[in-house]
Amino acid sequence: MLFQDPGPSKADIKFRVLGFPVRIHPYFWVMCLFLGGLRNDPGILFIWAAAVLASTLAHELGHTLAMRKFGEDAEVVLHGMGGLAIPTRTRWRRTYDSQILISLAGPAAGFALGAAVVLIAMALGAKLLSGFSSFGLPYIAVDWPKGVLSSNPWAEAYIDYAFNSVLWVTVYWDLMNLMPVYPLDGGQALRAWLEKTRGGRGLTQSLWISVIVGAAIAVMAIAGRGGLWLAVLFGWCAWSSYQAIQALGRPRWARDY
Numbered sequence: 001m002l003f004q005d006p007g008p009s010k011a012d013i014k015f016r017v018l019g020f021p022v023r024i025h026p027y028f029w030v031m032c033l034f035l036g037g038l039r040n041d042p043g044i045l046f047i048w049a050a051a052v053l054a055s056t057l058a059h060e061l062g063h064t065l066a067m068r069k070f071g072e073d074a075e076v077v078l079h080g081m082g083g084l085a086i087p088t089r090t091r092w093r094r095t096y097d098s099q100i101l102i103s104l105a106g107p108a109a110g111f112a113l114g115a116a117v118v119l120i121a122m123a124l125g126a127k128l129l130s131g132f133s134s135f136g137l138p139y140i141a142v143d144w145p146k147g148v149l150s151s152n153p154w155a156e157a158y159i160d161y162a163f164n165s166v167l168w169v170t171v172y173w174d175l176m177n178l179m180p181v182y183p184l185d186g187g188q189a190l191r192a193w194l195e196k197t198r199g200g201r202g203l204t205q206s207l208w209i210s211v212i213v214g215a216a217i218a219v220m221a222i223a224g225r226g227g228l229w230l231a232v233l234f235g236w237c238a239w240s241s242y243q244a245i246q247a248l249g250r251p252r253w254a255r256d257y
């Protein structure tokens, strides 16, 4: 499965943050290179990988902190399709409300990192820019007047790139994760909310939303400039949600067309 823990490997990097074990699978770095495009400046590549790491780690730690609040223990695994916060000890069965909060805590932590980066940049004299990219994705960026960051143009370019790549990855990653597509965070929160309010019918409805929105984003990613990675990710989500519906058996409301 696309989002499963790929298992330990010899090239894993392991450390702890806030008491949570973190394991980085080598495919994570492959994904960084793939998403960043090949560049011939090692400094820029290094900053890009550090920005993806900071954004994804902040996101997963949001999930694990919420899990801890609900009495669960967890570990973080970063792999080739992003990250996972895996519960390692659960005392109770998760309630729908705690599932919703745990799911939303990841994007919330990511946006908090983005806000902190914007505040630091503005304290250093930056102007905030925002708008929509050619693919229709919103972006925020920071811009400094020339020479404010450093008199050395190389250092200036690197610092500027560091701030803006964290912002770009954070907005992209966390907005993408909020899409109502299972098993992304937005899809998990929606499923828990629909199951809470509508029972088994809610589960089926959340899966159909997942199929439709996931397929639409995959098509947009192919037609526009969202890229192959986005198309594969959402295409897979839509397909696996469709298979989950088949496994549930056809509900009556969905049989009539």
Ligand SMILES: [Zn+2]
Pocket: 059, 060, 063, 103, 106, 107, 177, 185
């Ligand atoms: Zn998440």
